Amino acid sequence: MPVTLHPVRPGDHADWEALFRGYAAFYATDAGAAEATVWGWILDPEEPYWAVIARDEAGRAVGLVQYSLMHRSLSGAMTVYLSDLFTVPDARGLGVGRALIEHVRAFARERGYASVRWLTQEGNSGARALYDSYAPATGFILYSIQP
Numbered sequence: 617m618p619v620t621l622h623p624v625r626p627g628d629h630a631d632w633e634a635l636f637r638g639y640a641a642f643y644a645t646d647a648g649a650a651e652a653t654v655w656g657w658i659l660d661p662e663e664p665y666w667a668v669i670a671r672d673e674a675g676r677a678v679g680l681v682q683y684s685l686m687h688r689s690l691s692g693a694m695t696v697y698l699s700d701l702f703t704v705p706d707a708r709g710l711g712v713g714r715a716l717i718e719h720v721r722a723f724a725r726e727r728g729y730a731s732v733r734w735l736t737q738e739g740n741s742g743a744r745a746l747y748d749s750y751a752p753a754t755g756f757i758l759y760s761i762q763p
Contacts, residue, residue, distance in 0.1 A: 621715060
């Protein structure tokens with residue numbers, strides 16, 4: 617599927633919100649309380665957080681990627697962390713996710729970052745088929761606790 621990618625702009629709020637809510641629903645999460653904060657990160661030019669929307673030929677928003685910078689203490693360098701990747705269900709398997717990942721890779725290359733990292737759920741087999749085409753899973757296990 618041919619797509620056009622562009623950074624999220626203020627006029628994209630409704631499309632961004634629909635994609636972000638779709639992403640949250642996919643992971644059975646209510647991110648409603650976070651929406652205003654994340655939207656603020658995207659629009660703040662001082663915040664190292666970016667979002668890009670993919671649109672199909674008709675201009676419909678079909679995918680979203682959000683990414684930021686992350687410190688890597690063992691290398692003493694920064695890496696790009698791909699925090700959110702979502703494609704609407706009827707566009708999955710058509711190259712939208714790959715186009716969004718390639719955008720983030722280009723962002724990292726152009727700025728001299730050594731890697732792009734992301735997480736997904738173990739059972740997310742559809743996405744993992746795409747991710748495995750880039751590299752094998754690292755074998756790390758994520759833990760998340762309340763402070």
